[in-house]
Amino acid sequence: MIKSTTTLSRRIFFKRTTAICVGFGTILVALITGRFATPSKKDLRIFQRVRVCDEAQVPILGVKSFEISYLQQLRQMTQRIFLVGQGMDTPPKALSAICTHLGCQVEWKRDQEAFVCPCHKGTYAMDGTVLSGPPPIPLHELTLTVLPDGAFVDVQVG
Numbered sequence: 001m002i003k004s005t006t007t008l009s010r011r012i013f014f015k016r017t018t019a020i021c022v023g024f025g026t027i028l029v030a031l032i033t034g035r036f037a038t039p040s041k042k043d044l045r046i047f048q049r050v051r052v053c054d055e056a057q058v059p060i061l062g063v064k065s066f067e068i069s070y071l072q073q074l075r076q077m078t079q080r081i082f083l084v085g086q087g088m089d090t091p092p093k094a095l096s097a098i099c100t101h102l103g104c105q106v107e108w109k110r111d112q113e114a115f116v117c118p119c120h121k122g123t124y125a126m127d128g129t130v131l132s133g134p135p136p137i138p139l140h141e142l143t144l145t146v147l148p149d150g151a152f153v154d155v156q157v158g
């Protein structure tokens with residue numbers, strides 16, 4: 001009689017242990033697959049291609065300032081950007097004019113060959129890298145596409 005109870009207890013013990021292990025395993029698999037099945041926030045970003053200028057206006061060497069307009073959540077947005085020509089062998093790039101410190105608008109100072117922020121005197125090189133001051137990271141670069149019918153940048157709208 002006692003032997004039978006001990007066997008039964010072991011059976012129940014193993015059943016419960018197995019059930020707990022299977023439960024934890026199921027939860028673990030669900031967490032892992034859920035993590036990789038769900039797209040990251042970066043994947044959910046929405047971009048809009050915005051026309052900047054004619055192809056001929058893209059600088060080969062030097063900096064030109066442009067204002068672009070687009071709709072974001074039914075609101076008309078305007079943003080200043082810079083097209084930077086880096087010579088014949090290097091493709092031009094588009095930089096945001098928004099300072100990465102606290103969001104003021106930087107200006108291109110030809111005499112200094114630098115973008116200068118009027119708020120806290122942060123300076124950036126022609127390629128957008130930080131030269132001095134409080135900006136923590138370079139100017140944000142926008143994807144620039146130059147086609148025969150114009151130059152376009154991809155602006156995040158969502």
Ligand code: FES
Nearest residue numbers: 099101102117122
């Ligand atoms: S906002 Fe540009 S340096 Fe502070």
